[in-house]
Amino acid sequence: MTPYGSFTFFIIIAILLTPTIILGLMGKRFHTYNMVVTILALCLIFSSTHRQALALIIFTVWQVILIKVYIAYRKKANSTVVFYLAVIASILPLAVSKLLPYIVTTNLVGFLGISYLTFKGTQIVMETRDGLIKQDLPLHRLLYFILFFPTISSGPIDRYRRFDKDMDTEISGEQYKHFLYQGINKIFLGFLYKYIIGYAINHYFIAELGYITHSHFQMNLYYMYGYSMYLFFDFAGYSNFAIGVSYLMGIKSPENFNKPFISRNIKDFWNRWHITLSFWFRDYVFMRFVFTVTKKKWIKNRNVTSNLGYIVLFLLMGLWHGLEIQYILYGAYQAFLMVAYNTFERFNKKHKWWPQNKFTHVLSVIITFHFVCFGFYIFSGYFIKGV
Amino acid sequence: MYDKLKQLITNQTVKWFGRFAYYLLILLLLLFMYGFNDASAGTYIYNDF
Numbered sequence: 001m002t003p004y005g006s007f008t009f010f011i012i013i014a015i016l017l018t019p020t021i022i023l024g025l026m027g028k029r030f031h032t033y034n035m036v037v038t039i040l041a042l043c044l045i046f047s048s049t050h051r052q053a054l055a056l057i058i059f060t061v062w063q064v065i066l067i068k069v070y071i072a073y074r075k076k077a078n079s080t081v082v083f084y085l086a087v088i089a090s091i092l093p094l095a096v097s098k099l100l101p102y103i104v105t106t107n108l109v110g111f112l113g114i115s116y117l118t119f120k121g122t123q124i125v126m127e128t129r130d131g132l133i134k135q136d137l138p139l140h141r142l143l144y145f146i147l148f149f150p151t152i153s154s155g156p157i158d159r160y161r162r163f164d165k166d167m168d169t170e171i172s173g174e175q176y177k178h179f180l181y182q183g184i185n186k187i188f189l190g191f192l193y194k195y196i197i198g199y200a201i202n203h204y205f206i207a208e209l210g211y212i213t214h215s216h217f218q219m220n221l222y223y224m225y226g227y228s229m230y231l232f233f234d235f236a237g238y239s240n241f242a243i244g245v246s247y248l249m250g251i252k253s254p255e256n257f258n259k260p261f262i263s264r265n266i267k268d269f270w271n272r273w274h275i276t277l278s279f280w281f282r283d284y285v286f287m288r289f290v291f292t293v294t295k296k297k298w299i300k301n302r303n304v305t306s307n308l309g310y311i312v313l314f315l316l317m318g319l320w321h322g323l324e325i326q327y328i329l330y331g332a333y334q335a336f337l338m339v340a341y342n343t344f345e346r347f348n349k350k351h352k353w354w355p356q357n358k359f360t361h362v363l364s365v366i367i368t369f370h371f372v373c374f375g376f377y378i379f380s381g382y383f384i385k386g387v
Numbered sequence: 388m389y390d391k392l393k394q395l396i397t398n399q400t401v402k403w404f405g406r407f408a409y410y411l412l413i414l415l416l417l418l419f420m421y422g423f424n425d426a427s428a429g430t431y432i433y434n435d436f
Contacts, residue, residue, distance in 0.1 A: 002430060007421075115436055154433040188413050194431075196416050231432060238431045321436050 001044050002112075003153045004190070004241040009044075016040060017248050021180060024250060027173035034249045035140065041149040045112065052111035059093050059114065063121040064142060066090055067128075071136055074128050083129045090125050094118040102323065113152040115320065119280055120146055124160050126284050132161065141167060150245035154238055156256040157276040166251045179247045186244030194237025201230045224377035231376055232260065235274070261372070264364045265345075266337045269372055277317075286313045303346065310338040326381035333375055 001009055016037045023030040046053035070086045097110035124142075127133045137160070145163050171179065205212075206226045213219040239256035246253035256275050263269035270278045286309045299305045318331015348354050377383070395401055 002434065005430065112434060154431060154436070188410055191417060192413050196413070196420065199420065234432050238433065 001048065003045055003149070004194070004238060010187075012044060013041065013245060017245070020249060024171065024176035024180065024248075025173050027171070027176065029170075030250060031144075031167055035144050037249070038144065038147060038149045042147060042152070045149070045152070049111075051108065055109055055111040055114075059109075059111070059117065060143070060146060062093060063090065063117070063146060064139070067121060067124050067137065067142065070125055071128050071133065075134075078129070083125075086125045086129075087122060090122040091118060098320075098322065113154070116151065116153070116155045116157055117146055119155075119157045119277075120160070123157075123280065123284065126288075127160065148246070148251070150249065150251075151242045151253055154235070154242070155276055156239060156242060156254050157280050158251075158253055162254070163251065169250075171250055176250070179250060179252075183244045183247030186240045186247065190237045190240035190244060192237075193233045193240060198230055198233035198237055201226055201233065206230060220377070220382065223380070223382050224373050227380045227382065228373040228376040231379075232257075261369055262365050263368050263372070264361060265368055266334070266341045266371065267345075269368060270338075273372075281313050281317055285316055286310070289313075303342070307339045307342055310342065311335045314338060321379075324381065326378055326384060330375060330379040333378055337371060337375070 003009065020030045020034055020037065023033065042056075046056060066086060066089050070082075073082060093109055094114055097107060097114050100107045100109055124133060124137075141164065142160075144167075145158070145160055148158070148163070151158065206223065209219050209222055209226070213222055236257045243253045243255065254276050256277075258272040258275065260269055260273040263272055289309045289312050290305055293299050293305050293308070294302075299308070314331045314335035315328075316331070317334070318327045318329075321327035321330070344354075354360060
Protein backbone atom coordinates (compact mmCIF):
# COMPACT_ATOMS: atom_id res chain seq x y z
CA MET A 1 0.00 0.00 0.00
CA THR A 2 1.43 3.38 -1.01
CA PRO A 3 1.79 5.74 1.95
CA TYR A 4 -0.82 8.53 1.69
CA GLY A 5 -1.90 7.02 -1.65
CA SER A 6 -5.54 6.30 -0.81
CA PHE A 7 -8.25 7.21 1.67
CA THR A 8 -8.05 3.70 3.15
CA PHE A 9 -4.47 4.40 4.20
CA PHE A 10 -5.55 7.53 6.06
CA ILE A 11 -8.42 5.71 7.80
CA ILE A 12 -6.10 2.91 8.99
CA ILE A 13 -3.50 5.42 10.21
CA ALA A 14 -6.22 7.43 12.01
CA ILE A 15 -7.36 4.25 13.82
CA LEU A 16 -3.78 3.26 14.69
CA LEU A 17 -2.96 6.74 15.98
CA THR A 18 -6.11 7.18 18.10
CA PRO A 19 -4.40 5.81 21.25
CA THR A 20 -1.39 8.09 20.52
CA ILE A 21 -3.70 11.11 20.42
CA ILE A 22 -5.50 10.10 23.63
CA LEU A 23 -2.17 9.47 25.41
CA GLY A 24 -0.80 12.76 24.08
CA LEU A 25 -3.79 14.79 25.26
CA MET A 26 -3.44 13.16 28.68
CA GLY A 27 0.21 14.23 28.76
CA LYS A 28 1.47 10.64 28.86
CA ARG A 29 4.44 9.26 26.94
CA PHE A 30 3.55 7.50 23.71
CA HIS A 31 6.79 6.73 21.88
CA THR A 32 6.78 3.04 22.81
CA TYR A 33 3.27 2.68 21.40
CA ASN A 34 4.33 4.69 18.32
CA MET A 35 7.13 2.19 17.70
CA VAL A 36 4.50 -0.55 17.58
CA VAL A 37 2.44 1.62 15.18
CA THR A 38 5.53 2.02 12.99
CA ILE A 39 5.96 -1.76 12.75
CA LEU A 40 2.26 -2.20 11.88
CA ALA A 41 2.36 0.60 9.32
CA LEU A 42 5.48 -0.87 7.69
CA CYS A 43 3.72 -4.26 7.47
CA LEU A 44 0.80 -2.48 5.81
CA ILE A 45 3.00 -0.57 3.34
CA PHE A 46 5.15 -3.54 2.34
CA SER A 47 2.53 -6.32 2.69
CA SER A 48 1.82 -6.47 -1.03
CA THR A 49 5.48 -6.71 -2.05
CA HIS A 50 7.29 -9.39 -0.07
CA ARG A 51 10.44 -8.94 -2.13
CA GLN A 52 10.60 -5.27 -1.11
CA ALA A 53 9.89 -6.17 2.53
CA LEU A 54 12.81 -8.61 2.52
CA ALA A 55 15.04 -6.01 0.84
CA LEU A 56 14.05 -3.48 3.52
CA ILE A 57 14.92 -5.91 6.35
CA ILE A 58 18.31 -6.81 4.86
CA PHE A 59 19.05 -3.13 4.15
CA THR A 60 18.16 -2.13 7.73
CA VAL A 61 20.33 -4.87 9.24
CA TRP A 62 23.19 -3.78 6.96
CA GLN A 63 22.90 -0.10 7.96
CA VAL A 64 22.52 -0.82 11.68
CA ILE A 65 25.58 -3.12 11.76
CA LEU A 66 27.58 -0.58 9.77
CA ILE A 67 26.61 2.32 12.06
CA LYS A 68 27.24 0.34 15.24
CA VAL A 69 30.64 -0.93 14.02
CA TYR A 70 31.71 2.52 12.81
CA ILE A 71 30.72 4.22 16.08
CA ALA A 72 32.66 1.55 18.03
CA TYR A 73 35.67 2.03 15.71
CA ARG A 74 35.50 5.85 15.90
CA LYS A 75 35.84 5.72 19.69
CA LYS A 76 39.31 4.20 19.23
CA ALA A 77 40.56 5.58 15.90
CA ASN A 78 39.77 8.02 13.10
CA SER A 79 41.25 6.81 9.82
CA THR A 80 40.09 8.64 6.68
CA VAL A 81 40.24 5.43 4.65
CA VAL A 82 37.93 3.64 7.09
CA PHE A 83 35.56 6.61 7.00
CA TYR A 84 35.42 6.56 3.20
CA LEU A 85 34.88 2.80 3.25
CA ALA A 86 32.03 3.23 5.75
CA VAL A 87 30.39 5.88 3.54
CA ILE A 88 30.76 3.69 0.45
CA ALA A 89 29.28 0.72 2.35
CA SER A 90 26.38 2.88 3.47
CA ILE A 91 25.63 4.11 -0.05
CA LEU A 92 26.33 0.76 -1.75
CA PRO A 93 22.77 -0.72 -1.54
CA LEU A 94 21.30 2.47 -3.04
CA ALA A 95 23.91 2.57 -5.83
CA VAL A 96 23.29 -1.11 -6.63
CA SER A 97 19.51 -0.57 -6.60
CA LYS A 98 19.88 2.36 -9.01
CA LEU A 99 22.18 0.44 -11.38
CA LEU A 100 20.47 -2.97 -11.30
CA PRO A 101 17.48 -2.06 -13.52
CA TYR A 102 19.94 -1.33 -16.36
CA ILE A 103 21.51 -4.78 -16.02
CA VAL A 104 18.75 -7.21 -14.97
CA THR A 105 14.96 -7.12 -15.18
CA THR A 106 14.24 -7.79 -11.48
CA ASN A 107 15.58 -5.33 -8.92
CA LEU A 108 16.16 -7.49 -5.85
CA VAL A 109 17.81 -4.74 -3.82
CA GLY A 110 15.45 -1.80 -4.23
CA PHE A 111 12.40 -0.95 -2.15
CA LEU A 112 10.18 2.06 -1.57
CA GLY A 113 12.15 4.72 0.30
CA ILE A 114 15.65 3.22 -0.10
CA SER A 115 17.11 6.64 -1.00
CA TYR A 116 15.71 8.35 2.07
CA LEU A 117 16.79 5.60 4.42
CA THR A 118 20.28 5.71 2.90
CA PHE A 119 20.48 9.48 3.45
CA LYS A 120 19.67 8.89 7.12
CA GLY A 121 22.24 6.11 7.53
CA THR A 122 25.04 7.95 5.73
CA GLN A 123 24.30 11.08 7.75
CA ILE A 124 24.92 9.17 11.01
CA VAL A 125 28.26 7.86 9.67
CA MET A 126 29.28 11.42 8.66
CA GLU A 127 28.28 12.93 12.00
CA THR A 128 30.12 10.16 13.85
CA ARG A 129 33.25 10.99 11.87
CA ASP A 130 32.81 14.68 12.79
CA GLY A 131 32.53 13.80 16.46
CA LEU A 132 28.94 15.03 16.68
CA ILE A 133 27.73 11.52 17.54
CA LYS A 134 30.00 10.03 20.18
CA GLN A 135 27.99 7.52 22.13
CA ASP A 136 26.63 4.21 20.96
CA LEU A 137 23.04 4.66 19.77
CA PRO A 138 20.34 2.58 21.48
CA LEU A 139 19.19 -0.04 18.98
CA HIS A 140 15.46 0.66 19.35
CA ARG A 141 15.98 4.40 18.79
CA LEU A 142 18.23 3.86 15.81
CA LEU A 143 15.69 1.50 14.24
CA TYR A 144 12.84 3.88 15.03
CA PHE A 145 14.75 6.77 13.42
CA ILE A 146 15.64 4.83 10.27
CA LEU A 147 12.22 3.19 9.85
CA PHE A 148 10.00 6.04 11.10
CA PHE A 149 7.02 5.28 8.87
CA PRO A 150 5.51 8.76 8.22
CA THR A 151 8.62 9.81 6.29
CA ILE A 152 9.71 6.42 4.92
CA SER A 153 8.79 6.76 1.24
CA SER A 154 10.08 10.24 0.28
CA GLY A 155 11.30 12.05 3.38
CA PRO A 156 11.62 14.76 4.67
CA ILE A 157 15.15 13.65 5.60
CA ASP A 158 15.48 14.10 9.34
CA ARG A 159 18.74 14.25 11.33
CA TYR A 160 19.37 11.75 14.12
CA ARG A 161 20.35 14.27 16.79
CA ARG A 162 17.24 16.39 16.11
CA PHE A 163 14.99 13.32 16.10
CA ASP A 164 16.60 12.05 19.32
CA LYS A 165 15.92 15.41 21.03
CA ASP A 166 12.23 15.11 20.12
CA MET A 167 12.18 11.62 21.62
CA ASP A 168 13.56 12.94 24.91
CA THR A 169 11.24 15.95 25.11
CA GLU A 170 8.46 15.58 27.64
CA ILE A 171 5.24 16.80 26.00
CA SER A 172 2.47 18.00 28.29
CA GLY A 173 -1.19 17.60 27.34
CA GLU A 174 -1.39 21.32 26.56
CA GLN A 175 1.71 21.16 24.34
CA TYR A 176 0.38 18.08 22.57
CA LYS A 177 -2.75 20.05 21.64
CA HIS A 178 -0.49 22.28 19.51
CA PHE A 179 1.16 19.23 17.94
CA LEU A 180 -2.27 17.83 17.16
CA TYR A 181 -3.57 21.11 15.79
CA GLN A 182 -0.52 21.63 13.56
CA GLY A 183 -0.59 17.99 12.47
CA ILE A 184 -4.25 18.10 11.42
CA ASN A 185 -3.69 21.42 9.69
CA LYS A 186 -0.81 19.99 7.67
CA ILE A 187 -2.77 16.86 6.75
CA PHE A 188 -5.66 19.00 5.45
CA LEU A 189 -3.20 21.14 3.52
CA GLY A 190 -1.81 17.92 2.06
CA PHE A 191 -5.31 16.94 0.88
CA LEU A 192 -5.76 20.35 -0.68
CA TYR A 193 -2.39 20.16 -2.47
CA LYS A 194 -2.27 16.54 -3.61
CA TYR A 195 -5.87 15.36 -3.87
CA ILE A 196 -7.47 18.58 -5.10
CA ILE A 197 -5.04 21.01 -6.76
CA GLY A 198 -2.44 18.46 -7.94
CA TYR A 199 -5.12 16.10 -9.20
CA ALA A 200 -6.93 18.93 -11.01
CA ILE A 201 -3.74 20.17 -12.71
CA ASN A 202 -2.82 16.66 -13.85
CA HIS A 203 -6.27 15.57 -15.04
CA TYR A 204 -7.87 18.78 -16.28
CA PHE A 205 -4.82 20.58 -17.64
CA ILE A 206 -1.82 18.35 -18.41
CA ALA A 207 -3.92 15.42 -19.71
CA GLU A 208 -5.98 17.81 -21.87
CA LEU A 209 -3.05 19.67 -23.44
CA GLY A 210 -3.67 18.01 -26.78
CA TYR A 211 -7.09 19.73 -26.98
CA ILE A 212 -6.09 23.05 -25.39
CA THR A 213 -2.98 23.83 -27.42
CA HIS A 214 -2.61 24.57 -31.12
CA SER A 215 1.09 24.04 -31.79
CA HIS A 216 3.97 21.86 -30.64
CA PHE A 217 5.72 24.85 -29.07
CA GLN A 218 2.60 25.96 -27.22
CA MET A 219 2.06 22.44 -25.95
CA ASN A 220 5.60 22.23 -24.60
CA LEU A 221 5.34 25.68 -23.05
CA TYR A 222 2.05 24.89 -21.30
CA TYR A 223 3.42 21.54 -20.19
CA MET A 224 6.46 23.23 -18.65
CA TYR A 225 4.33 25.43 -16.37
CA GLY A 226 1.67 22.78 -15.76
CA TYR A 227 4.22 20.13 -14.79
CA SER A 228 6.09 22.57 -12.51
CA MET A 229 2.89 23.29 -10.61
CA TYR A 230 1.93 19.62 -10.56
CA LEU A 231 5.36 18.58 -9.24
CA PHE A 232 5.13 21.16 -6.47
CA PHE A 233 1.59 20.30 -5.35
CA ASP A 234 2.31 16.58 -5.58
CA PHE A 235 5.52 16.66 -3.55
CA ALA A 236 4.51 19.45 -1.14
CA GLY A 237 1.22 17.59 -0.60
CA TYR A 238 3.11 14.40 0.26
CA SER A 239 5.49 16.34 2.55
CA ASN A 240 2.56 17.91 4.40
CA PHE A 241 1.05 14.47 5.01
CA ALA A 242 4.40 13.11 6.24
CA ILE A 243 5.08 16.08 8.52
CA GLY A 244 1.47 16.18 9.74
CA VAL A 245 1.48 12.50 10.77
CA SER A 246 4.91 12.99 12.39
CA TYR A 247 3.46 15.82 14.49
CA LEU A 248 0.60 13.58 15.63
CA MET A 249 3.33 11.19 16.81
CA GLY A 250 5.14 13.96 18.70
CA ILE A 251 8.02 14.27 16.22
CA LYS A 252 8.64 17.60 14.53
CA SER A 253 9.90 16.38 11.16
CA PRO A 254 11.61 19.24 9.32
CA GLU A 255 9.83 21.26 6.62
CA ASN A 256 10.56 20.42 3.00
CA PHE A 257 9.10 23.48 1.23
CA ASN A 258 8.93 27.20 1.93
CA LYS A 259 7.09 29.00 -0.89
CA PRO A 260 9.70 28.04 -3.54
CA PHE A 261 8.05 29.96 -6.38
CA ILE A 262 8.72 33.33 -4.75
CA SER A 263 12.48 32.73 -4.68
CA ARG A 264 14.59 35.77 -5.60
CA ASN A 265 17.37 33.72 -7.18
CA ILE A 266 18.45 30.13 -7.68
CA LYS A 267 20.37 30.03 -4.38
CA ASP A 268 17.23 31.22 -2.59
CA PHE A 269 15.24 28.60 -4.50
CA TRP A 270 17.39 25.74 -3.19
CA ASN A 271 16.81 27.02 0.34
CA ARG A 272 13.07 26.69 -0.27
CA TRP A 273 12.64 23.62 -2.51
CA HIS A 274 13.08 20.06 -1.21
CA ILE A 275 14.88 21.71 1.69
CA THR A 276 15.96 18.58 3.57
CA LEU A 277 17.55 17.08 0.45
CA SER A 278 19.33 20.25 -0.62
CA PHE A 279 20.59 20.78 2.95
CA TRP A 280 21.76 17.16 3.05
CA PHE A 281 23.76 17.68 -0.16
CA ARG A 282 24.98 21.06 1.11
CA ASP A 283 26.26 19.65 4.43
CA TYR A 284 27.59 16.28 3.31
CA VAL A 285 28.75 16.94 -0.26
CA PHE A 286 29.33 20.65 -0.90
CA MET A 287 30.80 21.64 2.49
CA ARG A 288 32.99 18.54 2.68
CA PHE A 289 34.21 19.06 -0.89
CA VAL A 290 35.05 22.74 -0.27
CA PHE A 291 36.69 21.90 3.08
CA THR A 292 38.86 19.13 1.60
CA VAL A 293 39.91 21.16 -1.45
CA THR A 294 40.77 24.18 0.72
CA LYS A 295 42.59 22.14 3.38
CA LYS A 296 44.68 20.22 0.85
CA LYS A 297 45.28 23.45 -1.10
CA TRP A 298 44.34 21.82 -4.41
CA ILE A 299 42.79 25.06 -5.66
CA LYS A 300 43.73 28.48 -4.34
CA ASN A 301 40.83 30.53 -5.74
CA ARG A 302 37.86 30.28 -3.36
CA ASN A 303 35.30 31.13 -6.04
CA VAL A 304 36.54 28.38 -8.32
CA THR A 305 36.38 25.97 -5.38
CA SER A 306 32.78 26.89 -4.52
CA ASN A 307 31.74 26.75 -8.18
CA LEU A 308 33.30 23.29 -8.49
CA GLY A 309 31.46 22.35 -5.30
CA TYR A 310 28.16 23.38 -6.87
CA ILE A 311 28.93 21.39 -10.02
CA VAL A 312 29.74 18.26 -7.98
CA LEU A 313 26.65 18.75 -5.80
CA PHE A 314 24.14 19.19 -8.60
CA LEU A 315 25.60 16.53 -10.88
CA LEU A 316 25.38 14.08 -7.97
CA MET A 317 21.85 15.21 -7.20
CA GLY A 318 20.92 14.71 -10.85
CA LEU A 319 22.49 11.23 -10.89
CA TRP A 320 20.70 10.32 -7.67
CA HIS A 321 17.37 10.81 -9.47
CA GLY A 322 18.45 8.23 -12.03
CA LEU A 323 20.82 7.56 -14.90
CA GLU A 324 18.30 8.76 -17.50
CA ILE A 325 19.42 11.63 -19.71
CA GLN A 326 16.81 14.07 -18.33
CA TYR A 327 18.12 13.76 -14.76
CA ILE A 328 21.74 14.22 -15.80
CA LEU A 329 20.76 17.27 -17.87
CA TYR A 330 18.68 18.57 -14.96
CA GLY A 331 21.68 18.33 -12.63
CA ALA A 332 23.95 20.01 -15.18
CA TYR A 333 21.37 22.76 -15.74
CA GLN A 334 21.05 23.48 -12.01
CA ALA A 335 24.86 23.49 -11.67
CA PHE A 336 25.10 25.95 -14.56
CA LEU A 337 22.46 28.23 -12.99
CA MET A 338 24.20 28.16 -9.63
CA VAL A 339 27.65 28.93 -11.09
CA ALA A 340 26.17 31.67 -13.30
CA TYR A 341 24.36 33.23 -10.35
CA ASN A 342 27.45 32.97 -8.15
CA THR A 343 29.49 34.78 -10.79
CA PHE A 344 26.77 37.41 -11.25
CA GLU A 345 26.50 37.96 -7.48
CA ARG A 346 30.23 38.66 -7.23
CA PHE A 347 30.10 40.97 -10.25
CA ASN A 348 27.13 42.83 -8.79
CA LYS A 349 28.77 43.27 -5.40
CA LYS A 350 31.56 45.15 -7.15
CA HIS A 351 29.63 47.10 -9.78
CA LYS A 352 26.17 47.49 -8.19
CA TRP A 353 24.58 46.78 -11.55
CA TRP A 354 21.38 45.26 -10.13
CA PRO A 355 20.01 47.58 -7.39
CA GLN A 356 18.03 46.27 -4.42
CA ASN A 357 14.51 47.69 -4.49
CA LYS A 358 10.92 46.47 -4.67
CA PHE A 359 10.82 46.54 -8.46
CA THR A 360 14.02 44.49 -8.92
CA HIS A 361 12.82 42.12 -6.20
CA VAL A 362 9.60 41.36 -8.13
CA LEU A 363 11.54 41.14 -11.39
CA SER A 364 14.03 38.72 -9.78
CA VAL A 365 11.17 36.50 -8.59
CA ILE A 366 9.63 36.41 -12.09
CA ILE A 367 12.96 35.65 -13.79
CA THR A 368 13.84 32.92 -11.25
CA PHE A 369 10.38 31.37 -11.63
CA HIS A 370 10.84 30.90 -15.37
CA PHE A 371 14.34 29.48 -15.03
CA VAL A 372 13.06 27.07 -12.37
CA CYS A 373 10.13 25.96 -14.53
CA PHE A 374 12.48 25.30 -17.44
CA GLY A 375 14.52 23.13 -15.06
CA PHE A 376 11.43 21.10 -14.22
CA TYR A 377 10.65 20.81 -17.92
CA ILE A 378 14.06 19.15 -18.39
CA PHE A 379 13.47 17.04 -15.29
CA SER A 380 10.13 15.79 -16.65
CA GLY A 381 11.80 14.32 -19.72
CA TYR A 382 8.84 15.53 -21.78
CA PHE A 383 11.12 16.67 -24.60
CA ILE A 384 12.25 13.03 -24.94
CA LYS A 385 9.04 11.08 -24.38
CA GLY A 386 6.46 13.61 -25.59
CA VAL A 387 2.84 13.11 -24.52
CA MET B 388 -11.47 50.66 10.72
CA TYR B 389 -8.14 48.85 10.40
CA ASP B 390 -8.03 48.16 14.14
CA LYS B 391 -11.58 46.78 14.07
CA LEU B 392 -10.69 44.52 11.17
CA LYS B 393 -7.54 43.38 12.97
CA GLN B 394 -9.60 42.69 16.10
CA LEU B 395 -12.07 40.66 14.06
CA ILE B 396 -9.35 38.56 12.43
CA THR B 397 -7.60 37.84 15.72
CA ASN B 398 -10.87 36.99 17.49
CA GLN B 399 -10.70 33.36 18.64
CA THR B 400 -14.31 32.54 17.63
CA VAL B 401 -13.85 34.02 14.16
CA LYS B 402 -10.59 32.13 13.84
CA TRP B 403 -12.30 28.89 14.87
CA PHE B 404 -15.12 29.38 12.35
CA GLY B 405 -12.63 30.31 9.63
CA ARG B 406 -10.63 27.16 10.27
CA PHE B 407 -13.80 25.07 10.42
CA ALA B 408 -15.00 26.50 7.09
CA TYR B 409 -11.56 25.82 5.54
CA TYR B 410 -11.55 22.16 6.64
CA LEU B 411 -15.19 21.72 5.61
CA LEU B 412 -14.49 23.19 2.18
CA ILE B 413 -11.60 20.74 1.65
CA LEU B 414 -13.79 17.82 2.74
CA LEU B 415 -16.62 18.93 0.46
CA LEU B 416 -14.25 19.30 -2.48
CA LEU B 417 -12.87 15.81 -1.82
CA LEU B 418 -16.41 14.46 -1.69
CA PHE B 419 -17.31 16.31 -4.88
CA MET B 420 -14.24 15.03 -6.75
CA TYR B 421 -14.03 11.47 -5.46
CA GLY B 422 -17.46 10.65 -3.96
CA PHE B 423 -17.43 7.86 -1.40
CA ASN B 424 -15.00 5.72 -3.38
CA ASP B 425 -11.59 4.82 -2.05
CA ALA B 426 -10.01 7.22 -4.44
CA SER B 427 -6.38 7.41 -5.32
CA ALA B 428 -4.97 10.66 -6.64
CA GLY B 429 -2.22 8.72 -8.38
CA THR B 430 1.22 7.77 -7.17
CA TYR B 431 3.67 10.36 -5.90
CA ILE B 432 6.36 11.50 -8.33
CA TYR B 433 9.14 11.33 -5.73
CA ASN B 434 8.24 7.78 -4.66
CA ASP B 435 10.16 6.69 -7.79
CA PHE B 436 13.45 8.02 -6.49
